[in-house]
Amino acid sequence: MSHHLFLLSPSDTPLYSLTHYSSKPSQSTSSPLASNLPSWSTSAFAGTLTALSGASSASQTQHGQGGTVKIGGGQDRHVIQMIANASLDAIEEVMRKESVMYLKSVDKFNEWTVSAFVTPGNMKFVLLHESRNDDGIKAFFNDVWELYVKTMLNPFHTAHTPIRSPVFDARVRASAKKHL
């Protein structure tokens, strides 16, 4: 299961990117489609049935492996980047409506959910992830924000300077390992 983080300047220039492969087992949330549906879908027996049929366990193990095999930093890197770029449309729309920093999941594309965080300085942190993990992602974003603010304290760092600091990188990775 992988995560892709992008830090975008106010003019949407990527300043930093990170690919993180999570070691945590994917949380077996019920299908997001089902949970989005109105009340009729929440059946008391749905769980029992799926458990009886044995299909869900098979599918879980499958996707535990499959998720990592499919998307890496490899050939479809550009698709990942395109998804992040496309989510900016949604992020801007949500930003117009709400004035919070953590925008939860703003967009979806196939298996990818896009969560975003907008700093008061209009920096956008975009995270592509596969499973829901709102609290972890929020904590992660807050960490990254703090680290970013520390980076910005550097007087030679402008809003367009790509972040190349190894310290920043190491800390973001550590935070990703902790929260994602």
Add this chain to the structure above:
Amino acid sequence: MPPPTLPTSLSPHVCILASPDVQEVLEGAGLPPLPEILQCFSPLPQITTRTTSLTSVPHASFALRFSDVLEVENAVHEDEEQRAGRTMDWIGSRISQRCEKWVEMLETSAREGGSKMWRDRTPWWEEVKRCVEGDHVPSSTEGWNHPVSLILAVTTTAANPLQALQELASRAFDFPPWVDLTSLRYFLIIHPSNSPLADPIAEALFNAVKKQYGLHSFLLPLLLPTDPVPAPVPVPALPPRLPTISSLDSPSLTPQPSGSGGDTITPAPTPPPPPASPMPHAPRPPTLTHRTQESPAQPDVEYTGNTLRLSQDDIQQIGRFVREFVTMSLVPWMEKCVVEWNENYSSSRRLPSRLFSSTRRLFGASAAASSPATPTHGSSPSVSSVTSRFTHGTNNSVSSITSITSVSTMGGGNVNQQRRLAEFATILGDYRLAISVWETLRKEGKGGSDILPLLSAPSPALALHADHALSNLRGPQPRQGLPFEAPAHAQYRALVYAVRWDSGIDRQDFLSSTLEGERWLVKAASSAEEPPTAILYAHAAFLSEIKGARRRAALWYLVAAEKLEKTGIKPLAMYFFRRAHELYQNPPPKELSPSFWESEDRSTTQWEGFSAVIPAIEHELGRLLYTTGDTAGAVRYFLALLKPPVQHGPQSHSNAGNGAISPLLPQPSRTKVFLEDFRVAFKHFKVTEGDAWKSLGLQLPVSFCQVKQTRVRFPGDAVEGDSAAWEKLEEDWAVFWSVRGKEKLGKSGKAAVDETFWVDLVLRNPLDVEVSLSGLTVSVRESSSKDAESNPDFVEVEELDDIVLGAKDTRTIPVAVTCKRPASLVVTHVLYEFFSLLPAKESLAVRGRRLNDTPVQRQGKVYAPDVLIKVEVEEAGQRLHAHFVDDRHLVLAQGEYKHQLLWLTNSGTRPISELWVLAGEEDELWIDGTESQEASSSSPPKTEVLQSSNSLAPRSPYRISLEAIHSAPQLAPGEAIQLPFILHAAHHGEQDLCMLFVFRENEGAQFHCARVTRRYEVKPILNVSASARPSASPDQMYILNLEVENITGASNVEVKQISTMSASWECTPLLPSTSVVIPPHQLANVTLGVSRWDSGTDPSEAREFVARKLKAVLQEETIDPSEPPPIELACTHMASGSDIVPLHTPATRHFIHCGRRTMTAQSTAAAHPNIPTRLHRSIFPLYNPSTVDIVLFWSLPAQKRAGHILLQGPMLGAEHAPLRELVEAARNTKVKRSMYAETQRERAAILEAVEACEWNRELDPVAVFVTDGDVVQHDFRQGPCPVPLSFTLRNLSLTHPARVTLKLSENPERDPSDNLLPPPYAGRLVHRATIEPSRSCTARAKLWATRPGCYALDSWTVETEVGEPSPSGSASESAPGSTAKAGRASWKSRQLRYLQRPQAGARPCVTVVDVGRLA
């Protein structure tokens, strides 16, 4: 809410069963089959229906679908999965056939300013929509295509029309059991004008039919003229139909039934509306509207779907029939059905049944029914057996309905009466009823989610309905992105839904933020790799673009393009890639403050974006172009891709992910792939198209040459030496010569005619792959000629082949240039061929400096003109080549003398008469033509006095007298001389010997210079250290101890001679001197006695000089440039035998002077960092009079090497802060306030440095020596023993007297654990004396030993007070008592007091032995 416009696919499906004679009649009149004729009249205007609550609903257009029963019967037997798969393929093939024309058309229309037609629709989506809408085959999952009505048609030309009708009516239908056969039977008798039956008879026949079959019958009289055939009337095109399997077997892939020509899209620019439309069909679905426009373009085709050869009368007749059929029969019949079924429906909703069902749900008897949204059980066998409870009611259809909720191909159908009710209500516009029934169906999990969005008002719930509809289709599917592809029919149904939503929901509502309909399309498309799904993505992208979400549109276009590429529809894939590229590169403008951009110093249009996107798209485009044969375009794309990869994040591991699993190996470099593609494509292009590539104007997007580091190198330039060192030498020369003459030193940066010089190109490969460059050369032009014509004929430029640069490699490549006549050349460009394929040219111009002179320049960015590399080529008049005769690597021992030979050649055309040489300040060289003059005097004395200028001034350039080393006073052209010199390797480590030769033709001519450099390595062989201690002996004041260690690994070092030099001290060997041979890793000690030497110059002169100069420094006065007075040094040599090297030998003296200068200069610079170095020579002298320098001559006898090491010895004698007054005065002067804190700090630092420097030493001048180790024998039987003791006190100062008080007392801090006895002093315990400089006195004391033992003599203190020297300077030694009085009179204290105790380590003692007891 306005009534929704239903898609045509949701209109009543009317099947026609015609007797064979109908076909005959129509064919005879050149007409298509009956369903197709009737279809042309399809959307009927102004139909009114009634709802169950009897309100009438007006329909502006009421669509119908007509089809042939036989066709439907055939189609319905095909497996649904197979049919769906076939449909998808068929749509794909249609798209791939037409897309090229579409793309061409769109591109031309975009170029010409664009017709409005394609602004809100796209041809591919229209095509998909038509294909999907045209489907009329009943499906097991929904009832829309189940026939609503059955028209049985006969003509009066039949032999027995009634009989024929009878046969038709009794015909059994070959439908699968799940097809709902509840339909209206209608009887149509066509009465053509050429019928054998007369009109009345036909009328009678009609009446008979009416009588027999009821009122749902019609007599249709038609004229059907054949001569002349009526003019064709344009009609709406028929929707394309999926070819049957049999027709697919034919080799032609062209879909037969729809007619290939009819659907080809070549729209006329502004098509007139169809002039004689069969029916006034005003509001029609847009599909049909635009299809009609194509009809005039195809007039010559034999039969098209777009024209009908019918006369106006017939059109009227048929129109009347269709209208009557709908209004009189179909609609009332449907209304009746709705009313009836509604009864059933609402009765089933009444309390008991609801209770019943909810109870069942509560107890889970039927899990299937109760969990409609959990599609996972669709294939579970335990569920499929549960028959539905909805089979009640008077459903006369033959369906065997089971409760399979998800769409599956399990054989059962999903169409029951309730669903038919919903469908009929929808068709009739009874939306309230329809919505409630659909809701019920949905809750029971029997579909309906797909239709509800069409009927309901826009709300967020609709998106969930759509989601639900789609997820039901997919069935149990792992949520995450496995390469799982839904079955074909699920894909197809999703496509059908998407088409319905797109055409059934108002575009504005559909795109609103509540619905976000474009996302529905994407969801419907899912991960399938079929052309229709790709088209779904493309349409979603198109809608997003309309909506303004350009970035999302870019993503979806990209996905669509990639899917299409996989299915091989290249023109459209390319078009989508281009769209994605275009949309991605033009993001929406940012709403940021203009001052943001200003503060960032960036342009608003400058946007970099994600690094991998553009290359990926362009690479795909390039590959597509290459495979479609456009090599030129492909080459262009591939070439543009050759850019260095952009890194975000730290360089080290930007590509690596972290975390537990790193699933991929390090990916291969993208650039490598791009480069390979470029090479292949370009080679192919060159082979196939010859020189056409030249017209493409291909430019390499990377540059290899680091222009700023490019240099021109001349043969005289020593490359190795440090450029700063050379500059220093040239500067030294300029300083030296500026007082002597005005002649300047000609710059060395000129090339000579016929002499090769080099342009050192620094090439850096920015790519992470290996590249090879061939034909690397530079282009040179004369600076006077403005034209860029390269390489005039008098210039020869080297061309280098096959230069391979590794990934990210940097190399310096010299390109040799030779010029044949004097000229001023400009090196303009670098030329090379990239991989021997693409010639490239890089400019060597460097941007000029930024200008800041005028306000305009300051406000903007203005730069001076570009700077080019210029080379002056002159006649080789004055040239000197210098090189070492022996050019091997030199490894020297420290201090070694090395004889070197330098070869000087006049390579110019003029003679040289004046030659100077300069070397670095620390390089010790001795150049002397008269070397062999060493007068070997018979036996040089053991001592000598050396005169020294005592100046720190650096060496001045040395003029080589040509007469001495050459036969003539000048060096003629072509002549060469050898210059011998001795190099003294004083400093260890890697060294560069840089020598600058300055020469000229004659007096008054300009100077020129030549450089030579030699690198050598110096290794230490000896470790020499010296230490001194005061001596108790009256013969000498100090003992100097020299420790020499051989640190070589294997050689014996012989110390041939040790010489000491000092201005105030004279050394004598304490032992007879012998030559010392030190084996490896061994030490030798040499001890010298040091006594005062005062026969030389007064050492105080130097001290006074320093004091005077430092005073000026501290008072911030100008330092006068006077140099210190000369000094005489007493030298003593210790050597075995008479083989003594006198220090005044010129070479030795020179080396010693140089070595000493380097040491003093370094130590002075370190001690006084705030005094400028250039002033040091006029402040500090070379020798401090109190130091003793040691010169150690060594030789390695085995290797015949010899040398000397100069060692700065210790500073001897006590001094008494001679600068104290100066410092005090400076400290106490009124502080001049300065604005600058730094100035204050600097002043304080200077003061501190002066206070701490070696010229201001302060030391306790008195050394105390106690009689140590005496053994006294005493017979204690005769009483206690008085032991005499002597305390010798020596004044080590050379200048100042000292007053001392010696107190003998018990030491209170004595260590009690000490095993020595405390000294019982007796007699006089306090001794006072005044000691003149460098004198000593002895105090006699007594020890009253009462018992034998060892008495420690450590309990005393000496108090010292330093006095000012008496003016008389009497130096008579006298007893302490006598001088005390004389001294007291003139005593003046220097305010320096010291207290001395026995040293911690020293343990002098006296042993008293009891001889009495022994006796």
